Amino acid sequence: MCKATCKELFGVFFKIGAFTFGGGYAMIPIIKREIVEEKQWLSNDEMFDIIAIAESTPGPLAINSATFVGSRVAGFKGALAATLGVVLPSFLVILVISQILLQIEHFQIVKNAFQGIRAGVVVLIGSALISLFRQIKKEAFTCIVLLAAFILAWGFDINSIFILILCGLSGVIWSCYLDRRAGK
Amino acid sequence: MIYLKLFWEFLKIGAFTFGGGYAMLPLIQRTVLKNNWITEKQLVDFIAVSESTPGPLAVNMSTYVGVRTAGIGGALAATFGVVLPSFLIILLLSGCYKKFQNSKIVRGAMTGLQPAVVALIAAALLSVIGSVFDIKNLFSGDNLLSVAVVLIAGFLCYKKKHPIMIIGASALMGMFAGAVL
Numbered sequence: 001m002c003k004a005t006c007k008e009l010f011g012v013f014f015k016i017g018a019f020t021f022g023g024g025y026a027m028i029p030i031i032k033r034e035i036v037e038e039k040q041w042l043s044n045d046e047m048f049d050i051i052a053i054a055e056s057t058p059g060p061l062a063i064n065s066a067t068f069v070g071s072r073v074a075g076f077k078g079a080l081a082a083t084l085g086v087v088l089p090s091f092l093v094i095l096v097i098s099q100i101l102l103q104i105e106h107f108q109i110v111k112n113a114f115q116g117i118r119a120g121v122v123v124l125i126g127s128a129l130i131s132l133f134r135q136i137k138k139e140a141f142t143c144i145v146l147l148a149a150f151i152l153a154w155g156f157d158i159n160s161i162f163i164l165i166l167c168g169l170s171g172v173i174w175s176c177y178l179d180r181r182a183g184k
Numbered sequence: 185m186i187y188l189k190l191f192w193e194f195l196k197i198g199a200f201t202f203g204g205g206y207a208m209l210p211l212i213q214r215t216v217l218k219n220n221w222i223t224e225k226q227l228v229d230f231i232a233v234s235e236s237t238p239g240p241l242a243v244n245m246s247t248y249v250g251v252r253t254a255g256i257g258g259a260l261a262a263t264f265g266v267v268l269p270s271f272l273i274i275l276l277l278s279g280c281y282k283k284f285q286n287s288k289i290v291r292g293a294m295t296g297l298q299p300a301v302v303a304l305i306a307a308a309l310l311s312v313i314g315s316v317f318d319i320k321n322l323f324s325g326d327n328l329l330s331v332a333v334v335l336i337a338g339f340l341c342y343k344k345k346h347p348i349m350i351i352g353a354s355a356l357m358g359m360f361a362g363a364v365l
Contacts, residue, residue, distance in 0.1 A: 018238050056293075058269055059198055063243075090240065091259065118316045119333035120232065128205065129309060136302060159214070161196060170296045174296065
């Protein structure tokens with residue numbers, strides 16, 4: 001039973017990994033169609049739960065949802081099969097592409113193309129930044145954290161992991177303080 | 185040993201990438217530059233490749249840095265490292281996620297983490313801009329091309345065009361400028 005299910009999990013997530021470009025939220029409609037509608041491994045509510053969990057746990061959405069669905073459907077082995085399935089296509093494609101790039105990157109036309117692409121990437125990062133910024137609740141606390149984190153990162157070149165831990169902790173302390181004040 | 189180093193560095197990146205995708209950029213940027221694994225320009229080039237190939241950005245980028253640094257073994261070590269933290273955390277949580285989701289501590293931590301991620305990406309973006317534009321030579325051909333690309337790509341982005349199309353248009357403009365100038 002598990003063997004067949006695990007194979008199926010691997011297959012479905014391989015497909016999801018192979019056909020979503022850009023990852024993250026681009027995956028949600030495909031996950032919904034494959035996992036909720038066709039295989040009925042999850043209910044619609046559970047899928048929204050996964051998205052919420054993926055947002056508050058580290059790691060890419062694709063990995064988080066593959067592991068979650070896999071473990072729900074067939075335990076640890078299922079989680080392993082689904083995660084391996086979603087990772088494998090990108091892994092293989094990138095191995096091939098990095099070899100091709102090594103062969104062609106010294107050509108002038110490729111250099112020219114990448115000269116243009118780099119500025120395009122600036123726009124892509126900028127647009128990701130704007131959409132993430134829009135999602136933040138604009139309160140005094142979040143604005144202070146944003147400013148402080150930026151100054152630490154840009155002005156003082158402090159390690160990002162340290163900044164993240166610091167900001168996470170200050171969020172916990174702040175929400176405890178708010179609760180206590182509301183309680184009184 | 186390089187494999188162990190790659191695994192460890194990408195394990196840290198995987199464990200601290202909240203929000204996925206570009207949230208990883210500040211962490212990966214610092215790591216690859218500090219260790220001299222690839223240059224910032226190569227990293228930016230590769231963001232474009234990751235956006236144009238299937239799969240999550242995080243997996244694509246770690247596989248690429250791994251294979252460039254230490255071949256297939258390096259790719260395996262880096263990718264395994266970046267995936268492992270989410271895998272283990274979700275495995276632990278899949279039974280009790282309702283409790284986790286409603287936990288005050290998790291919610292509190294997220295209110296601090298969200299603005300921090302935005303700030304870190306902003307700092308990373310400034311650094312990327314510094315590597316794309318030549319500050320010393322403001323009116324160089326490359327800078328003019330970059331400004332033109334930013335305008336056109338910005339417009340396409342505003343029109344909600346797919347990243348692949350934006351990258352394709354930027355590449356064409358680069359090739360055109362290279363042929364003309």
